[in-house]
Amino acid sequence: MIDLAGITKTFGKTDVIREIDLKITKGEIFTLIGPSGSGKTTLLRIIDLLDTPSAGSYRFDGTDTQDPATDLIPLRRRMAMVFQKPAVLNTSVEENVAFGLKFRGVDSKIIGEQVRAALDMVGLYHLAKRRAISLSGGEMQRVAIARAIITKPEILLLDEPTANLDPLSSDTIESVIKKVNRESKTTVILATHDMVQGQRLADRIGVIMNGSLVQTGTGHDIFYRPDTQAIARFVGIDTILSGTVTKNMEGHAYIEVCGRTIEAVTSLPPGTKVNLYLRPEEVSLSLPKTNDHSRSSIRNHLTGRITGIVPFGPFERITVDCGCTITALLTRFSCEDLHLLPGMDVVAEIKASAVHVTAYKP
Ligand code: ADP
Numbered sequence: 001m002i003d004l005a006g007i008t009k010t011f012g013k014t015d016v017i018r019e020i021d022l023k024i025t026k027g028e029i030f031t032l033i034g035p036s037g038s039g040k041t042t043l044l045r046i047i048d049l050l051d052t053p054s055a056g057s058y059r060f061d062g063t064d065t066q067d068p069a070t071d072l073i074p075l076r077r078r079m080a081m082v083f084q085k086p087a088v089l090n091t092s093v094e095e096n097v098a099f100g101l102k103f104r105g106v107d108s109k110i111i112g113e114q115v116r117a118a119l120d121m122v123g124l125y126h127l128a129k130r131r132a133i134s135l136s137g138g139e140m141q142r143v144a145i146a147r148a149i150i151t152k153p154e155i156l157l158l159d160e161p162t163a164n165l166d167p168l169s170s171d172t173i174e175s176v177i178k179k180v181n182r183e184s185k186t187t188v189i190l191a192t193h194d195m196v197q198g199q200r201l202a203d204r205i206g207v208i209m210n211g212s213l214v215q216t217g218t219g220h221d222i223f224y225r226p227d228t229q230a231i232a233r234f235v236g237i238d239t240i241l242s243g244t245v246t247k248n249m250e251g252h253a254y255i256e257v258c259g260r261t262i263e264a265v266t267s268l269p270p271g272t273k274v275n276l277y278l279r280p281e282e283v284s285l286s287l288p289k290t291n292d293h294s295r296s297s298i299r300n301h302l303t304g305r306i307t308g309i310v311p312f313g314p315f316e317r318i319t320v321d322c323g324c325t326i327t328a329l330l331t332r333f334s335c336e337d338l339h340l341l342p343g344m345d346v347v348a349e350i351k352a353s354a355v356h357v358t359a360y361k362p
């Protein structure tokens with residue numbers, strides 16, 4: 001459906017996005033995650049044909065959008081974009097939603113039916129007569145989505161649709177997006193700096209950093225198998241270590257890391273310098289006395305001392321000095337059960353399969 005190759009956008013002298021290759025298939029939900037300023041909005045605007053790239057090619061459903069003979073208006077009408085800060089008109093909700101169809105000169109009876117269908121889709125039909133500016137932020141965002149889907153776009157682009165919304169409103173918006181995708185087979189491209197949201201919604205995720213699309217893959221690929229240290233940090237992996245493979249038995253490797261040996265699953269041969277990535281949720285902690293290695297399937301037991309305990313949402317983020325710092329995320333109850341305190345000795349336990357290993361990259 002969307003085929004971008006070597007897309008670059010330059011403002012002044014800087015490449016705001018650089019040589020992006022990306023294909024998006026009909027019917028999928030693709031989320032673009034990346035820190036703010038990484039180029040998400042710029043890329044969405046190019047896909048939506050609002051901006052033209054400085055270099056590269058863009059084919060939309062087989063049509064070359066840069067061919068001077070291509071009429072872009074019919075292509076643009078097959079897409080709809082919900083902007084980060086959607087402006088609502090100072091009229092009723094239904095008039096706001098009807099706007100796109102009125103603009104296209106659609107018959108008023110048909111408009112009435114379609115406004116109802118669009119408002120039903122976003123769960124706001126009961127507010128059809130309300131003035132749009134009196135709505136909450138979440139409701140306004142749903143009006144903006146209704147206004148976009150009423151034109152029956154094949155592709156719905158959403159730019160940070162839940163930024164600044166409370167968790168409950170965000171949940172509602174996410175359900176609406178999934179429903180539109182499922183029921184209307186609409187291809188969805190969504191930009192977010194919220195990596196967890198990206199993971200919840202997406203069939204596929206693309207990570208954009210400093211204008212480059214650095215990795216695309218499933219949620220599992222991105223969150224458990226990041227390609228680089230920068231991606232790993234962005235997706236919440238705070239333990240990144242480096243070491244050397246000392247032994248490898250059919251993919252079960254022994255890796256020397258800060259004076260210890262960590263067992264992991266990788267085919268990299270002995271002598272290879274590697275990076276090791278540990279998700280904090282995959283690290284559990286136990287007390288040295290009760291730690292019985294023989295009965296556990298967990299291969300790595302690293303003794304260390306707690307250096308910090310900091311609340312992290314509903315969890316506690318605990319740093320342990322095991323020669324190098326390893327971070328664990330425990331629920332508050334597990335933390336209390338073990339009576340964990342800074343300065344205590346604990347054993348960090350990590351399954352060999354939970355350690356992601358790549359060849360060393362700085
Ligand atoms: P994101 O949506 O990921 O936050 P943007 O695509 O909005 O990032 O912006 C990427 C970078 O491009 C930022 O550094 C921004 O300042 C710059 N930028 C965006 N639009 C323009 C513009 N029209 N002129 C100059 N710089 C721009």
Ligand code: MG
Nearest residue numbers: 040041084159
């Ligand atoms: Mg943006």
